[in-house]
Amino acid sequence: MNTQPLPRRSLSLWFQVVVACALWGAGPTAVRAELKVATLHPLMTDLAKQVGGSHVSVTGLMSPGENIHQFSPSSSDMAAARSADVVLASGKGLETYLPRLRSTLGSATRIVEAGSAVPSIKISAKDALFVCCPQHAVGGLDPHWWHSISGMKKAATFVGKEFGKADPANAKAYQANAAAYGQRLDALSAWAKRELSRVPRSGRVLVTGHAAFAYFCKEFGFRSLPVAGLSEESVGSQYLAEAIAQIQKNGVRTIFPEQGNNTRAISSVAKSASVGLGRALIADGSASEATTYEAFIRHNIGAIAAGLGGGAS
Amino acid sequence: MAMAFLLAWWPLQRLLSTDARDEAADTPAPVMTVEAPSAEPEADSLSLRIYATAGIDRLRVEHLGQVVVDRERIPEPETTAPLPGLVLPPEGVEFWVEASLSPAPGASPRAALAVELISDGHEPLRRTLWTDDAGGIADTVVFHPDATDQP
Numbered sequence: 001m002n003t004q005p006l007p008r009r010s011l012s013l014w015f016q017v018v019v020a021c022a023l024w025g026a027g028p029t030a031v032r033a034e035l036k037v038a039t040l041h042p043l044m045t046d047l048a049k050q051v052g053g054s055h056v057s058v059t060g061l062m063s064p065g066e067n068i069h070q071f072s073p074s075s076s077d078m079a080a081a082r083s084a085d086v087v088l089a090s091g092k093g094l095e096t097y098l099p100r101l102r103s104t105l106g107s108a109t110r111i112v113e114a115g116s117a118v119p120s121i122k123i124s125a126k127d128a129l130f131v132c133c134p135q136h137a138v139g140g141l142d143p144h145w146w147h148s149i150s151g152m153k154k155a156a157t158f159v160g161k162e163f164g165k166a167d168p169a170n171a172k173a174y175q176a177n178a179a180a181y182g183q184r185l186d187a188l189s190a191w192a193k194r195e196l197s198r199v200p201r202s203g204r205v206l207v208t209g210h211a212a213f214a215y216f217c218k219e220f221g222f223r224s225l226p227v228a229g230l231s232e233e234s235v236g237s238q239y240l241a242e243a244i245a246q247i248q249k250n251g252v253r254t255i256f257p258e259q260g261n262n263t264r265a266i267s268s269v270a271k272s273a274s275v276g277l278g279r280a281l282i283a284d285g286s287a288s289e290a291t292t293y294e295a296f297i298r299h300n301i302g303a304i305a306a307g308l309g310g311g312a313s
Numbered sequence: 314m315a316m317a318f319l320l321a322w323w324p325l326q327r328l329l330s331t332d333a334r335d336e337a338a339d340t341p342a343p344v345m346t347v348e349a350p351s352a353e354p355e356a357d358s359l360s361l362r363i364y365a366t367a368g369i370d371r372l373r374v375e376h377l378g379q380v381v382v383d384r385e386r387i388p389e390p391e392t393t394a395p396l397p398g399l400v401l402p403p404e405g406v407e408f409w410v411e412a413s414l415s416p417a418p419g420a421s422p423r424a425a426l427a428v429e430l431i432s433d434g435h436e437p438l439r440r441t442l443w444t445d446d447a448g449g450i451a452d453t454v455v456f457h458p459d460a461t462d463q464p
């Protein structure tokens with residue numbers, strides 16, 4: 001806060017602005033403050049900042065590292081959502097509490113589901129055993145769309161338009177931010193493709209804990225083979241034998257644990273199948289050491305290329 | 314898009330004409346990875362042929378992290394690279410392609426690079442990569458043995 005007396009010139013300029021505002025029928029308080037955005041997923045927090053830039057203030061209701069399949073907003077989260085202009089959700093049914101949240105929000109708050117801009121993948125029957133949670137069963141939408149970099153680019157464009165509807169004065173800025181971010185995502189995608197080009201097409205089987213990588217697999221030509229689910233509950237011995245047979249049949253060298261989920265089960269599968277254990281992947285986009293989308297992608301792609309790639313980097 | 318494609322496709326087709334091929338065969342290949350095709354290639358030997366609608370300032374192709382082509386300011390209209398020992402598995406084969414093209418000033422359609430996988434006794438499989446706004450290409454191409462060819 002500048003407490004120094006304003007020079008005469010600035011003073012007269014300030015006076016003119018105030019008079020103009022008054023004549024326009026809007027006092028200085030009506031000049032729009034930042035667009036208040038509350039987000040429901042850590043990657044949406046980054047997306048809101050990338051697209052909103054200096055025109056938004058972002059409150060992440062879910063902290064990085066929280067379990068996205070178990071998160072439910074507290075009463076203070078609900079209050080924060082009510083005071084926001086925009087609630088940015090990941091969408092595709094991830095936030096199973098969204099209808100409840102929507103019913104408590106006033107008409108002034110806009111709910112934007114970023115994932116609605118991304119083509120959906122349905123949860124396939126072959127992943128029936130190891131979906132993330134009962135809410136995401138076979139035949140429903142797979143909510144893990146952010147594993148697709150091209151999907152994130154579509155989401156950024158969409159969110160830019162939605163921010164512009166909520167804050168028309170800065171609509172152009174949001175669109176420009178989204179376009180600039182889209183270019184950085186193109187570069188990230190090129191980096192990812194080059195890293196993964198070290199993995200032979202015949203070796204592109206991604207064995208993980210739960211069925212979270214369908215969008216990644218579609219984008220980069222992998223097959224997804226979830227073998228352990230999210231809980232530490234022991235898997236039936238018959239399925240375990242089948243999983244091991246699949247791993248060996250596909251010539252898989254390395255399987256991947258997930259940060260925060262079921263590491264023990266994956267380790268025992270690796271041991272039984274005599275394959276290596278890769279670096280833990282961030283399956284759900286929620287991790288304290290990767291709070292930006294770029295860090296999240298670099299973490300996963302780096303781990304997968306290191307675990308399955310043969311050649312030099 | 315369709316119009317731009319047709320406009321760009323015409324010079325690509327011309328590059329494939331007999332004249333262009335003869336010219337390429339007469340040009341002595343620089344030291345790098347480019348070699349003239351041998352007279353009696355092995356039955357299942359694979360190679361790449363690369364050509365563009367514009368001059369190629371720089372071209373780098375990698376397979377599984379290994380360099381297949383790495384050249385600058387390529388004078389001849391097409392570049393070939395043998396792929397010794399490579400087989401085309403059912404899952405396909407992927408190449409990383411990085412290039413910068415220099416279209417003639419005022420050329421309206423976006424420049425494109427064609428990458429062909431040549432195997433004896435088969436139609437070449439072709440993939441087309443378009444440049445970005447800066448004339449650059451950084452992408453992968455994938456060839457499947459049973460896939461129908463791209464335009």
Ligand SMILES: [Zn+2]
Nearest residue numbers: 069132133136
């Ligand atoms: Zn779930």
Ligand SMILES: [Zn+2]
Nearest residue numbers: 132212283284
């Ligand atoms: Zn999940």
